[in-house]
Amino acid sequence: MADPTQTDTNQAHAIDTPLHEVRVDLGSRGYDICIGGGALAHLADRLRAVTPSGRVAVVTDETVHALHGEALAGALSDFQTHMIVRPEGEDQKSMEGLDAVLDSLFRAGFDRSDTVLAFGGGVIGDLTGFAASVFKRGAPFVQVPTTLLAQVDSSVGGKTAINNAYGKNLVGAFYQPRLVLIDTDLLSTLPLRQIKAGYAEIVKYGLIDRPEFFSALDDGLGKRVLDRDADALREAISVSCAAKADVVAQDEREGGVRALLNLGHTFAHALERVAGYGGALLHGEAVSAGLDMAFEFSARTTLCPQLAADRVRNHLTRLSMPTRLDMSHFLGDPDSVMSHMRQDKKNSGGQITLILCHDIGRSFVHPGVDEAELAAYLEDIAP
The missing domain is CATH 1.20.1090.10 (Dehydroquinate synthase-like - alpha domain)
Known part of the structure; x- marks a missing residue:
């Protein structure tokens, strides 16, 4: 059984540990990329600074949810959260996958002042970003990438897309996130x-x-x-x-x-x-x-x-x-x-x-x- 005192100490240490920050300089649409071990402990404070409401819809996949869903829920304990858990795989980047995410947002009563957060690899990030870009003509979007590829590439830059019969990423939009938070500790479970x-x-x-x-x-x-x-x-x-x-x-x-x-x-x-x-x-x-x-x-x-x-x-x-x-x-x-x-x-x-x-x-x-x-x-x- 975990020692609760030790857990509290670790969390405090994570919060005290400064993150490395990289700025994406796009004027009023610019945002920070925050990088470091234990970065999830900083998520709540960072979200409050960039999102207009206290509601967050999290889009993730079954594998990431099983591995890290509890940690994310703890980081978002002060927010009203709605979890959208999709199957894993590239085939989620499709019209069917997009419709499933949008349908869940509508059913949960979300509006365009609420935040949509991608918690996963490139597939989840691309799908979630595109969904956020078209949901009621644009909702705030945050990336918390969980794979190395997503951390160094797809979570940064605002490219969002789904695939179709003609190829990869051919239906999409440029839609910048409000924040990218990269917790390198999440890579410990990655194959x-x-x-x-x-x-x-x-x-x-x-x-x-x-x-x-x-x-x-x-x-x-x-x-x-x-x-x-x-x-x-x-x-x-x-x-x-x-x-x-x-x-x-x-x-x-x-x-x-x-x-x-x-x-x-x-x-x-x-x-x-x-x-x-x-x-x-x-x-x-x-x-x-x-x-x-x-x-x-x-x-x-x-x-x-x-x-x-x-x-x-x-x-x-x-x-x-x-x-x-x-x-x-x-x-x-x-x-x-x-x-x-x-x-x-x-x-x-x-x-x-x-x-x-x-x-x-x-x-x-x-x-x-x-x-x-x-x-x-x-x-x-x-x-």
Whole structure:
């Protein structure tokens, strides 16, 4: 049985421990990302500062609710809460999943002064954010991400979406949260596969425009992250969130530089579409392979040195991260892969846009990619 005195001491310590804060500077719509172990103990105070009412609707999934629902309920004990617990899985990001969340909000009598809080991974965050954006034309939205991928990527920046028959995240809205609260302690229950999926997005930031961060990851920080070292997690999450916040502040709606955040993602989304959304391929696993493919294609088309592409693949391989070489079972039909890449949201004028690289830390937007070169590449790597 737990010692109640010890529990109280731990809670007090968590509250006294300062959080690392990153500001997403969007003027009147700006918000803080609060990062640290025990961050849930700060949730009530942070919510009072950013939400207009004392009612909170929490959207979560069955797994997260079973693991951390009691802790969240304790953190929200001063609020009137309504729990919406959905099944786990990518298929929740659908019109049916959206309708279920909205129906629950209406039945509970919520209005647009009440807060909708996402407590889960990227699927829950995307679904909840989109629901909040359309519920009575917009309700306050807060992110409390519980996976590493959501903590460093999908919870920040205001992209909300569901999937449809044509692809991933094709129905959605830009809708910024009022607050992102990241409790690194929640990662203790996350399977290693999910930690690795999140790590792919961490590596991405170094490859986009922070070569010194990639070097630190390559020199040992990355292994410490995968080992769930508390200091390493806090550092890597903070750098990743700061990198994304900088880009979002410059380009909130992906009209320019924000497209760089999709490095590796055009390949990744095509791989996910081929794999289906049943769990055979996680988003972060596809991104890891997509980063490798973006550098491999860049080197093949003489846009970047082969040495850079080799360094990226070697780093991923050393940490047992997926590379293109692990994707053969999804690359057997090059025409299908190409067809899915043509559906990507970054495309313009009927032409495919890719994020490619001149070197590590020197990514760029490449509109109008030569489809013959891309098709030849996909043919060559098909098993």
